[in-house]
Amino acid sequence: EAGVAQSPRYKIIEKRQSVAFWCNPISGHATLYWYQQILGQGPKLLIQFQNNGVVDDSQLPKDRFSAERLKGVDSTLKIQPAKLEDSAVYLCASSLSGQGTDTQYFGPGTRLTVL
Amino acid sequence: QKEVEQDPGPLSVPEGAIVSLNCTYSNSAFQYFMWYRQYSRKGPELLMYTYSSGNKEDGRFTAQVDKSSKYISLFIRDSQPSDSATYLCAMRGYQKVTFGIGTKLQVIP
Numbered sequence: 001e002a003g004v005a006q007s008p009r010y011k012i013i014e015k016r017q018s019v020a021f022w023c024n025p026i027s028g029h030a031t032l033y034w035y036q037q038i039l040g041q042g043p044k045l046l047i048q049f050q051n052n053g054v055v056d057d058s059q060l061p062k063d064r065f066s067a068e069r070l071k072g073v074d075s076t077l078k079i080q081p082a083k084l085e086d087s088a089v090y091l092c093a094s095s096l097s098g099q100g101t102d103t104q105y106f107g108p109g110t111r112l113t114v115l
Numbered sequence: 116q117k118e119v120e121q122d123p124g125p126l127s128v129p130e131g132a133i134v135s136l137n138c139t140y141s142n143s144a145f146q147y148f149m150w151y152r153q154y155s156r157k158g159p160e161l162l163m164y165t166y167s168s169g170n171k172e173d174g175r176f177t178a179q180v181d182k183s184s185k186y187i188s189l190f191i192r193d194s195q196p197s198d199s200a201t202y203l204c205a206m207r208g209y210q211k212v213t214f215g216i217g218t219k220l221q222v223i224p
Contacts (some may be wrong), residue, residue: 004158040123042203042214043159056211091158098210101147101166106158 002026004107006092012113018080021110023080025073025094031055033104034077035091043091049075050098082114118142121204130224134191138204138215141185145206145213148180150189151218153201162190162202189199194222 005024013019025032030051035043046065047057052072060067064083069075079086089109095102121138128134136150147166151159163178165171171178179188187206191198201217 040216041215042119042121042205044214048211055205090220093158100207101164103161103164104212106155106160111156 004092004094004105006090006102006107008110009108010111010113012115013082014115015084016081018078019082019112020076020078021090021092021112023075023077023092024109025075026105029094029096029105030072031095031098032069032075033093033095034067034075035093037089037109038089039088046077048098053094055098079112082112084114087112087114118213119204119206119215122218123216125219127221127223129195130194130196132194132199132222134189134194134220134222135219136189136202136204136218136220137190138187138206139185140187140215141204142206144187144206144208147207148178148187149205149207149212150176150178150185151203151205151214153203155200159203194220196222196224198222214216 032049034046037043048055049069067077091109093106095103095104148164153159163189168182175192177190203217204215
């Protein structure tokens with residue numbers, strides 16, 4: 001079974017530039033998550049999709065971050081414009097249903113450096 | 116007060132030692148408790164989950180939950196150098212999972 005795929009693996013940009021990350025979840029997984037993991041911290045949920053609908057985006061900085069999952073499969077996360085404090089690893093995860101003991105499977109992450 | 120508290124370490128132990136990792140939480144709505152292992156430059160991978168007070172064992176790993184004290188633990192027996200990683204506790208209420216900051220563990224050969 002193929003895992004969660006993410007690209008790019010690394011990205012370096014200057015502040016005020018825009019950047020986009022892509023995620024392809026495990027086939028058949030209805031739930032997709034984007035997390036931000038700042039160095040030395042645990043992952044923080046940015047947005048959770050159930051199929052192509054948003055379940056939780058309470059911690060997404062909506063003035064600069066956006067995400068979509070148009071066909072209920074792969075997803076993109078965009079930052080525009082980027083700030084220095086956005087430097088982090090952006091993790092995508094997917095799971096079957098998003099509830100109970102449902103297991104989240106994580107991708108390798110995209111490491112973003114904002115200069 | 117953070118919902119989930121976890122000592123970041125680092126924790127350094129000799130090979131073969133028993134390792135104890137802990138988290139406390141404040142949100143009574145948490146029902147499911149998980150431990151993830153994260154190697155450097157990799158995504159977290161699920162080690163164990165439980166949803167009731169008590170112990171759950173899987174090989175060298177034992178997860179323990181005490182809901183009355185809002186305290187969870189992960190024990191690693193006969194620790195190996197390959198166990199060197201960051202261990203994240205995670206908890207879920209209805210849907211959203213909240214992670215601790217992770218404890219960095221180094222097992223020295």
